[in-house]
Amino acid sequence: MQRRQLLDELVSKGIRLTSQRRAVISVIQEAKSHLDAGSLLDLARRLEPSLDRATVYRTIGLLKKLRLIDELDLMHLEGEKHYYEVRTEGDHIHLACFGCGMIQEFTSPLFDRLKEEITRTAGFEIRVARLELGGFCPKCSSRHRGEEEEKTKTSVKH
Amino acid sequence: MQRRQLLDELVSKGIRLTSQRRAVISVIQEAKSHLDAGSLLDLARRLEPSLDRATVYRTIGLLKKLRLIDELDLMHLEGEKHYYEVRTEGDHIHLACFGCGMIQEFTSPLFDRLKEEITRTAGFEIRVARLELGGFCPKCSSRHRGEEEEKTKTSVKH
DNA sequence: AAACTTTCTGCGACTCAGTCGCAAGAACGG
DNA sequence: CCGTTCTTGCGACTGAGTCGCAGAAAGTTT
Numbered sequence: 001m002q003r004r005q006l007l008d009e010l011v012s013k014g015i016r017l018t019s020q021r022r023a024v025i026s027v028i029q030e031a032k033s034h035l036d037a038g039s040l041l042d043l044a045r046r047l048e049p050s051l052d053r054a055t056v057y058r059t060i061g062l063l064k065k066l067r068l069i070d071e072l073d074l075m076h077l078e079g080e081k082h083y084y085e086v087r088t089e090g091d092h093i094h095l096a097c098f099g100c101g102m103i104q105e106f107t108s109p110l111f112d113r114l115k116e117e118i119t120r121t122a123g124f125e126i127r128v129a130r131l132e133l134g135g136f137c138p139k140c141s142s143r144h145r146g147e148e149e150e151k152t153k154t155s156v157k158h
Numbered sequence: 159m160q161r162r163q164l165l166d167e168l169v170s171k172g173i174r175l176t177s178q179r180r181a182v183i184s185v186i187q188e189a190k191s192h193l194d195a196g197s198l199l200d201l202a203r204r205l206e207p208s209l210d211r212a213t214v215y216r217t218i219g220l221l222k223k224l225r226l227i228d229e230l231d232l233m234h235l236e237g238e239k240h241y242y243e244v245r246t247e248g249d250h251i252h253l254a255c256f257g258c259g260m261i262q263e264f265t266s267p268l269f270d271r272l273k274e275e276i277t278r279t280a281g282f283e284i285r286v287a288r289l290e291l292g293g294f295c296p297k298c299s300s301r302h303r304g305e306e307e308e309k310t311k312t313s314v315k316h
Numbered sequence: 317a318a319a320c321t322t323t324c325t326g327c328g329a330c331t332c333a334g335t336c337g338c339a340a341g342a343a344c345g346g
Numbered sequence: 347c348c349g350t351t352c353t354t355g356c357g358a359c360t361g362a363g364t365c366g367c368a369g370a371a372a373g374t375t376t
Contacts, residue, residue, distance in 0.1 A: 016323060016372055037362075052326045057363060073231060075286065080238070080334075080362070095282050106280055110272040115291075122264055123296035124253050128233065131289045133273075138281035174343055174352060195333075210355045215334060238333070238363075 005029070006068055006086065013066065023048035024059045034072060034083035034103060060084060067127070075134040077101050091115070093131045099140025163187070164226055164244065171224065181206035182217045192230060192241035192261060218242060225285070233292040235259050249273070251289045257298025 006025045010017060023044040028035065035043070041056045063069040063084075072083040075096040093106040111131065118124055135141075164183045168175060181202040186193065193201070199214045221227040221242075230241040233254040251264040269289065276282055293299075 018324065018372070020325070050326075053362095054327080054364075055325055058324085075288075082362090093276070095276070095280060097282075098285065104280065104282070106276055108272060108275055110268060110275060114266060114268040114272060117266055117268055118251070118253070118264055118291065122253060122262065123299070124255075124262070124291065125294040125299040126291050127256065127294070128292040129289075130233075130291070131287075133276065133282065133284050133288070134286035136283040136285070141281070141283040176342070176353065178354070208355075211333095212335075212356080213354060216353080240333085 006063070009066070009068055015062070015066075020044075020048055020051050020055050021059055021062075023051060024056055025063075028063075028069060028084060029086055031085075034074060034085055036081040036083050038081070040084070070128065070130070072130065073132060074103055075132055091129045091131070093133065095133045095135070095137070097137040097140055098134055099136050099143065102137050104137065164221070167224070167226055173220070173224075178202075178206055178209050178213050179217055179220075181209060182214055183221075186221075186227060186242060187244055189243075192232060192243055194239040194241050196239070198242070228286065228288070230288065231290060232261055233290055249287045249289070251291065253291050253293070253295070255295040255298055256292055257294050257301065260295050262295065 006029060007017070007022070010021070010025075024040060026047065027040055027043045031043075037053075037056055037060060040060075041051065041053055044056065045051050060069070060071075064071060068087055069084050070087050072085065072094060074083050074094060075098075077096055077098070078101070090107060090112065093108070093111060095104040095106055096102075097104075111129075115126055115129055119126055164187060165175070165180070168179070168183075182198060184205065185198055185201045189201075195211075195214055195218060198218075199209065199211055202214065203209050218227070218229075222229060226245055227242050228245050230243065230252060232241050232252060233256075235254055235256070236259070248265060248270060251266070251269060253262040253264055254260075255262075269287075273284055273287055277284055
């Protein structure tokens with residue numbers, strides 16, 4: 001039933017279901033990695049060949065507004081794209097490795113406590129929480145030591 | 159001496175100082191709010207009228223790479239821009255209000271503990287930590303209740 | 317199942333942040 | 347003040363995302 005989650009949610013809100021929306025939603029839900037709008041379009045077009053870029057963006061906008069998906073930057077490791085994932089129970093943290101591009105997810109009760117503290121202390125009503133960390137995964141961490149000073153003088157990427 | 163911080167940092171790394179870089183750096187440092195590349199260009203041009211867009215982006219890239227400034231999204235409240243701020247001792251959290259656009263900063267020992275936990279547990283070497291929350295500030299929080307269901311059917315913005 | 321209202325889609329043109337190659341110009345060590 | 351090396355401005359370009367519109371579907375009504 002995990003798979004009908006988003007669809008049901010839309011129906012219950014009285015949102016019109018079209019084959020295009022079904023295609024986009026299906027792709028987001030089956031996705032094994034975080035997809036950007038472009039990949040989403042390519043994959044969904046296999047189910048609905050006439051699907052247009054604009055419709056993908058509009059559907060993303062809709063799902064974002066309904067808080068059914070979350071938007072991520074993943075430290076802009078490869079361009080200024082945005083990535084999307086189905087919203088889950090608890091928020092999780094994304095770790096992005098500058099070395100190999102790996103994305104890892106992480107959950108912690110401390111994160112929930114932190115959000116709770118903010119709600120309480122600042123009186124802020126949290127709707128979206130995005131915590132992204134950039135750095136080096138264990139493998140790349142040992143590998144990149146010593147390359148620092150040089151890099152400064154060469155390419156200024158990211 | 160807060161004001162010479164970035165400049166000194168560059169000199170000590172053997173980075174060449176140009177009037178353009180001085181202008182951009184000065185603006186970032188004096189800024190009272192978070193500036194995007196466009197505003198940065200406008201303001202820095204008052205000090206260095208010939209300054210070009212490309213140079214601003216290159217300088218931002220340089221400062222980012224040297225980890226002297228941080229890049230923020232501020233929940234993309236007004237377009238897909240990026241915002242910049244001078245890096246401070248401890249990382250802080252940004253709260254962005256969907257209602258009035260206000261940006262508030264927040265610090266908490268819990269945040270540091272969370273990062274420490276990630277470093278320890280996941281073996282991840284954190285270089286950049288970005289925590290942004292979107293929601294409603296105290297004022298807007300009380301004001302927007304009840305407008306939810308309608309919004310769904312109208313404009314799909316943000 | 318036809319008719320009808322409302323909402324959605326594809327299209328094409330557009331906007332806007334950010335990038336790139338290049339030739340001219342500036343930094344700073346000698 | 348000279349020469350090497352790095353930086354800049356310029357203009358053209360890329361690529362994500364948006365918008366208005368006319369035609370096409372969704373869901374409802376009879």
